[in-house]
Amino acid sequence: MREAIPAEKPYFLASLREWIFTTDHKKIGIMYFVTSYIFFLVAGVFGLVIRAEQTQPGFQFVSPEFYNYLLTGHGAVMLLWWAIAAHIGGFGNFLLPLMIGARDVAFPRLNAFSFWSFFGASLLVLLTLIPGNHIKMMWTGYPPYSATGDAGPTALYVFIIHLIGISSIAGAVNFITTYIKMRAPGIGFWNTNMFVHCLIGANVIQLIGVPSLAGAVTMLLLDKYLGTNFYNPAKGGDPLLYQNVFWFYSHPVVYVQVLPIFGFFSEILPTFARRPLFGYVSMVFAVWGIVILSFEVWIHHMFVSGVPDWARVIMSYTTILIAVPTGIKIFNWIATLHGGAIILRTPMLYALGGIFMFLIGGLTGIPNAMVAIDLGISDSLFIVGHFHYVLAMAVTLGILAAITYWYPKATGRMFPEGLGKLSFWLTFIGANLLFFFQMVVGMLGNPRRYPDYPAIPEWVMLHQIQTVGGIILGLGILVFTIAMIKGLKGEKAPANPWQSPSLEWRIDSPAPAHNFGDKPPKVEPDYHPYKYGAPPAF
């Protein structure tokens, strides 16, 4: 079902009907991205209400029930929409065929199916906005709580996970096949863009892990509605079974979420340092090291859940070892800066900011792996602050970096530079104030998922600093959103505004409907995506 759009017409000037029935990877990528971005804004507003509620002890704005709904929605949507669909569905679809010189993905119709089941899940999420449909069991949905009436409509949650899961599995099959079978002649394993390596690594995790999550929530559904007893201890079931099966996927999913971000950093840093990525080969090994290790660490989410002590010790070692490949990536990025000719444009600012935040996120991850420390900080706000450094800061700054970097290729316009820089500083400062002091109050003992807390003076003060940070962060995202919309009417972009040798920049901006035309692009024998031939003119 290829549409008959004349080649000279940019792909996005199609009619609404063409958008809905499209199988074009670029349009599907943009639909994924726009859906995720809207959900990101909504979940962000949820986050601000959550933040506001904790400013003072007592219940000021929302009831505990509604707070639990907001927290469930914030977590699930940020993790599954923003931190997966936006970059894997959005950027993955848009960039993978362009970076390997392909016409489209391997199975375009399956790709459209992926998007529409993701879209179906999005509609189901909107249903939870109706009072009475509030899911209140947190995105982790632990039984036996999730099997009680207090938890809200568990079935709705399970169907959302099923639809998202189908979409992810189909997407993973598609991306992996595309990379193996559809590379232009001349594109091999050792001159593939880092983003593609990371994307394929992430999708391998998806393919292995998603069935595990789907199984966990399916058993939950059967338990709650059909009277099975997988997790019911009164009838010989075990609630820890859920946690094991759930985290077997849901820890590796963290790497699904950050690997493409590592890809973004690895694309953007060389471009704005005007030199090749340092340690490309060790970077590739690090990606696959992370993929393999990611499935051996899930017990660290269960260090206080009552699993045997020996299991905690073994997983403490495997968990802490994952710091090694992630460390390799950070050191290589820093080394890429050495000897560069660095230009601090908006994408570079966002990427550097993201790397520095990821450094803090990584170092504050170590105490969670050290089981002795974890016994004292488990389920405190420390862990919340830590994973927000990784997910809310490194991932968000990474996606925003990617938006500003590939904006010309998607829209044919340049991203507004002034507003972009302003939004960077607001986001960066606000998020640091928010999440750093969240870790501090967690170290002092403040439990997580608490809308209210005792009026301990240090806690109150630390929460107030966080709220100030939250407001600044919110402003930063607002400015970014305005810039993104304003840029659609902004300065026209050339085909290769960053003068990058990478394949996706060899076609017009916006990308033409048929990508490289009828024949695959000519790839020089010594092609490498980070070989910068000429001084930049931007």
Next chain:
Amino acid sequence: MEQVFALPAAWWFDAVKVWLVVAVVIYIVTAIPGVYFIMKYRYKPGEREMGDHEREGHWGLEAAWTIIPTIIVLFLATYSFTIFKLQRTPPKDAMTIKVYGFMWGFQTDYLDDNGKVIKTVYSFYKPDNYDAGENEKIVVPAGKPVKALLTSKDVIHSFYVMPARITEDMVPGRITHLWFQINKPGEYWIFCREFCGTGHSHMFAKLKVVPPEEFTAWLKGDNKGLAEKNTETKESL
């Protein structure tokens, strides 16, 4: 931070200090060169227009930042393992209490030498405050290790003894455990930190640490009226 001498908190604070030192050192040796390179290797028209294309990697350096971090993290994990053993092994002379979590509150059973329940304390949640009645406080003797056997009557809860910096989940159908010892008499916080629904943020208890003689007197004290009152409150819930 409540810095009272307590176990296993004392070891926990040591572990946190070791981690903090390592983390700050790694941050400095990574971030400072990073910022310095950004300052120094700036694009300058006519002067510095192209980055260095000679060095695309350096096996010695890359090996160094693979091997050194591996040694550091293996050291940290092993060090944490030695502390973990202390945290998980209650001293032989520890007194045992049984604590049940429920939606929402804690029930603490005190046992005699034969394991018979001789006293029960209920710590009920308060929907909008953190005030515990005198008979709702979990009383333990100062300077004596206490081993808590934990389980739940409904959903998963957890038992976080804040002054001792130790948590363990309360799982229905399982008995988990932790131990702690607090040397200074006073009142301390206990929280549920595993999400358990609407009352989660008010599922707390006050831990009242008293001199051992006072504890013995309290344990022997007349508890009849208290027990009846508790059953009443529980049924009315």
